[in-house]
Amino acid sequence: MIQSPAIKIFLNEVGELSRFTGRFFNQCFKPRYEFKEFIRQCFVIGYRSLPLVALTAFILGLVLTMQLRPSMVDYGVESQIPVIVGIAIIREIGPVITALIFAGKIGSSIGAELGSMKVTEQIDAMEVSGTNPFKYLAVTRIIAATVMLPVLVILGNAISLYGSYLGVNMQSTTSFSLFWTQVFDSLSFSDVVPSFVKSFFFGFAVGIIGCYKGYNSNKGTEGVGHSANSAVVVSSVMIFIIDLLAVQVTQALGLN
Amino acid sequence: MIADIKQGAVKENIFSDEKILVIKHLYKAFGNYQVLIDFNLEVSKGESVVVLGKSGSGKSVLIKCIIGLLKPDSGTIEMLGENIGDLDNEELDKIRAKAGFLFQSNALYDSMTVRENLEFPLRRHWIEVSQNEIDLMVTEALEDVGLVHTIDMMPAALSGGMRKRIALARTLILKPDIILYDEPTTGLDPMTGKEIIDLMMGIKKKYNTTSLIISHDMNCVKHAGDRVVILLEGRCYADGTYEALKQHPDLKVKQFFE
Ligand SMILES: Nc1ncnc2c1ncn2[C@@H]1O[C@H](COP(=O)(O)OP(=O)(O)OP(=O)(O)O)[C@@H](O)[C@H]1O
Ligand SMILES: [Mg+2]
Numbered sequence: 116m117i118q119s120p121a122i123k124i125f126l127n128e129v130g131e132l133s134r135f136t137g138r139f140f141n142q143c144f145k146p147r148y149e150f151k152e153f154i155r156q157c158f159v160i161g162y163r164s165l166p167l168v169a170l171t172a173f174i175l176g177l178v179l180t181m182q183l184r185p186s187m188v189d190y191g192v193e194s195q196i197p198v199i200v201g202i203a204i205i206r207e208i209g210p211v212i213t214a215l216i217f218a219g220k221i222g223s224s225i226g227a228e229l230g231s232m233k234v235t236e237q238i239d240a241m242e243v244s245g246t247n248p249f250k251y252l253a254v255t256r257i258i259a260a261t262v263m264l265p266v267l268v269i270l271g272n273a274i275s276l277y278g279s280y281l282g283v284n285m286q287s288t289t290s291f292s293l294f295w296t297q298v299f300d301s302l303s304f305s306d307v308v309p310s311f312v313k314s315f316f317f318g319f320a321v322g323i324i325g326c327y328k329g330y331n332s333n334k335g336t337e338g339v340g341h342s343a344n345s346a347v348v349v350s351s352v353m354i355f356i357i358d359l360l361a362v363q364v365t366q367a368l369g370l371n
Numbered sequence: 372m373i374a375d376i377k378q379g380a381v382k383e384n385i386f387s388d389e390k391i392l393v394i395k396h397l398y399k400a401f402g403n404y405q406v407l408i409d410f411n412l413e414v415s416k417g418e419s420v421v422v423l424g425k426s427g428s429g430k431s432v433l434i435k436c437i438i439g440l441l442k443p444d445s446g447t448i449e450m451l452g453e454n455i456g457d458l459d460n461e462e463l464d465k466i467r468a469k470a471g472f473l474f475q476s477n478a479l480y481d482s483m484t485v486r487e488n489l490e491f492p493l494r495r496h497w498i499e500v501s502q503n504e505i506d507l508m509v510t511e512a513l514e515d516v517g518l519v520h521t522i523d524m525m526p527a528a529l530s531g532g533m534r535k536r537i538a539l540a541r542t543l544i545l546k547p548d549i550i551l552y553d554e555p556t557t558g559l560d561p562m563t564g565k566e567i568i569d570l571m572m573g574i575k576k577k578y579n580t581t582s583l584i585i586s587h588d589m590n591c592v593k594h595a596g597d598r599v600v601i602l603l604e605g606r607c608y609a610d611g612t613y614e615a616l617k618q619h620p621d622l623k624v625k626q627f628f629e
Contacts, residue, residue, distance in 0.1 A: 231481070239440050240478035245464045245496035 135327045142247070143254045152251055156259035164220045164267060168213055172271035175212060176204065176278030184286065193287065200279045201298035202306060209272040210310050211358055214317035217264055218350040222325040225256055226346030229329025230339040238330075253330065257322035264318030265311060305370040313361040317354050324350040386415035386597075390449075391549050391581045392437070397446035399432055406432045408605030410446070414549075419575060419582040421596030423627055428602050430585040431475060434551050437583070438472050439463050451548060468496045471542035471550040471580075475557065477534045479526040479541070486522050489513070489541050496545065512540040515577070516570060532563035536570065543574060549581040550574075556588045568594050589628070601627065 180200055187193045229252060232238050241248040280294045328346040332338045365371055392414040399407040406429035414420050424430045435441040437448055439455050448455040453466055480488050489509045493500060500508070513519045516536040526534055535555065542550055555571065556564035568591055575582060584595055592599055593613050601609040601616070601624055609616060609624045617628045 228482075235476050235481075236474045236478040237480055239435070240472075240474055240480070241491075241495075242440060243438055243467050243470075243472050244492040245468060246491075247460070 131331070132324070132327055135330070136323055138249065139254060139257055139323060142250055143258065147247075147250070149251050149255050153255040153259055156255045157263055160221055160256075160259050161263045161266065163224070164217055164263075165270070167220055168216055168267050168271045169274050171212060171216055172209070172274040173278040175208065176200065176275030176280075177282045178278075179203065179208070179275075180279040180282030181285070184282075196283055197279065197289070197294050197297040198301040201276060201301055204272055204275045204279070205302060206306050206310050207358075209275055210268050210314045210317065211354065213268045213271040214264060214314065214321065214354045215351055217260075217267060217318070218321045218354060219347055221260060222321045222346045222350045223343040225260075225322065225325030226328040226332075227339055227343035229253070229256075229326060230332030230342035233330060233332045234334050234338060249330075253326040256326055257319065260322030260325070261315055261318040264321065265314040268311070268314040305365070309361060309365040309370055313357060316357045316361070320353040320357060321350045324353060386418045389416040390414065391416050391418075391451060392583065393447075393449040394437070395447045395449075397433070397436065397443050397448065399429070399436060399441065399443050405605055407436075407443075410602070410605065411607055412600060414581060414583055416581055417579055419584060419595060419597045421584045421586055421592045421599045422602050423587060423592055423599055424585075424602035425587065429605060430587075430602060431553055433602065434472075434553050434583070434585055437551060438467060438470060464496065468492075468498070468545055469548045471545065471547035473538055473542045473550065473552045473555055475553040477526075477538040479534055479538055481526055484523055484525055485513075485518075485529075485537055488526065488537065489544050492541065492545055498545075508544055512544040513537075515543060515574065516540045532559055532566065535559065535563075535567055539567070539570060539574075543578075546578060547580060549583065552582060552584040552586075554586055554588070555584065556586065556591045561590065564588060564590060571595055 180196060183196055183199060184193065187196055187199070229238075232252070238248045238252065241251060276295075276298060280289070280291065283289050283294065325346045328342040328349070332342040390413050392412070394410060394412040397407050397410040398405075410433065412420070412422075422430060422433065432441060436443045437450060437455070439458070443456070451466060451469055453462070455463070455466070458466065480491065483491070486509055489512055490505055493505055493508060509522070510519060513522060516539055518533060518536055518540070521529060521533065521537065526537065529537065539555075552571065555567050559567065571582065571584070572595060574580065582595070584591065586592055586595075596613065599611060599613050599616050600607050603609075603623060609619060609621065611619070616624055619625060
């Protein structure tokens with residue numbers, strides 16, 4: 116039936132990942148709830164990625180503003196820079212860039228951590244110690260990634276806009292409050308909510324793919340490295356796919 | 372085919388009749404690859420049985436079936452009076468709290484200190500203990516393996532032999548009735564291996580635990596076991612004392628002792 120082995124592997128992988136996702140939903144509502152571990156994971160995940168997210172977001176806002184300026188000046192709409200930058204960052208660039216950074220930082224570390232726990236039998240050891248390792252390790256990380264990414268996106272967006280404010284001020288002057296008024300006045304419900312909602316999906320994708328890759332890691336250090344690597348690659352691609360779907364959905368819902 | 376050769380097994384039985392572990396007709400395959408074909412074994416209370424087998428013969432698979440990490444395709448495993456296959460998760464956890472498992476790779480949690488590693492099974496098994504009692508139990512287990520000073524260290528900072536001993540302490544902490552050892556001396560130098568064997572024997576004496584030891588290290592087989600079982604071709608190929616098996620006429624048994 117299916118000729119190409121690559122397609123076979125791909126479909127097989129998709130099937131396994133769907134099964135893993137099903138297992139997640141099956142397990143996450145059943146007690147015992149690993150609340151303490153979940154809080155710890157939120158802290159670890161947020162804390163680990165915040166510096167990187169903040170730095171990139173800041174540079175992004177600053178550079179975007181500086182790059183836009185010449186064209187805006189040409190068209191004589193220099194004063195509209197905050198509006199354009201605000202919309203670009205809030206609607207698209209902020210969530211996607213933050214999610215990609217998150218995938219690189221958190222996706223890979225989840226993949227490597229669970230992968231090495233798997234190959235050194237630590238996951239089995241948890242199971243014989245009265246713990247459901249899927250809940251304790253995977254469910255907590257997946258939910259933590261899902262709730263922490265939107266938080267990081269909001270922080271990242273704010274920092275980007277601050278970077279943009281500095282960018283504007285490098286060649287002309289605007290007051291802090293004027294800048295923010297301009298940004299917020301131009302934003303509507305349909306700019307903010309869809310992008311906020313989609314960052315939950317981004318976070319979920321990073322969490323579930325990292326855990327899936329780690330859980331199915333092959334023996335040996337090479338296997339662990341491969342899990343970490345493919346966790347990043349697959350979740351990055353997944354982020355763009357979700358982004359594409361999200362824009363279709365918002366359009367269909369008339370939110371554009 | 373050669374049937375089970377039970378030579379030497381009828382040595383005067385110094386152990387009680389109470390069976391801690393009874394395995395009947397265990398069968399386990401991965402795809403087309405049959406690992407365990409018809410494995411039978413009984414272990415009495417207080418006894419130390421060594422399962423001897425070549426690398427890849429399915430020793431780890433056997434011990435993982437016993438503790439319920441792998442599901443056998445057919446056959447029954449009865450441990451501490453319960454049929455492992457019939458238990459739900461909660462009941463399985465209760466049995467696991469009474470059965471220690473020493474992993475081949477130690478399986479110490481890298482992200483936790485030695486203390487947290489030892490506390491983990493205590494906290495997770497729904498056991499009602501105060502922090503004070505936990506501290507005492509952790510200290511006692513570390514004293515048993517002679518490594519109290521490592522309590523706040525990370526596993527990565529310890530040597531191979533020390534890691535093995537910490538793993539043993541973690542296994543011991545719940546005072547199990549039976550300990551399953553998966554190759555306790557593999558990967559250690561002979562001297563360190565000897566120390567681990569001595570520790571295992573000391574533990575057996577102190578807590579009167581039953582042990583099932585999986586190994587291909589002859590030193591371990593010789594010193595740690597009351598009885599030796601040879602796992603070959605997915606079966607219990609031979610069963611007897613070390614001395615009896617050493618004199619065994621079958622060439623396949625003999626090759627283990629060369
Ligand atoms: N989860 C699994 N899926 C597929 N095959 C497996 C699995 N676990 C074990 N096997 C196969 O079963 C066989 C026995 O493995 P096992 O780990 O029990 O060997 P062992 O006797 O413990 O060897 P060693 O002394 O190297 O630890 C091996 O050939 C292995 O490839
Ligand atoms: Mg093994």
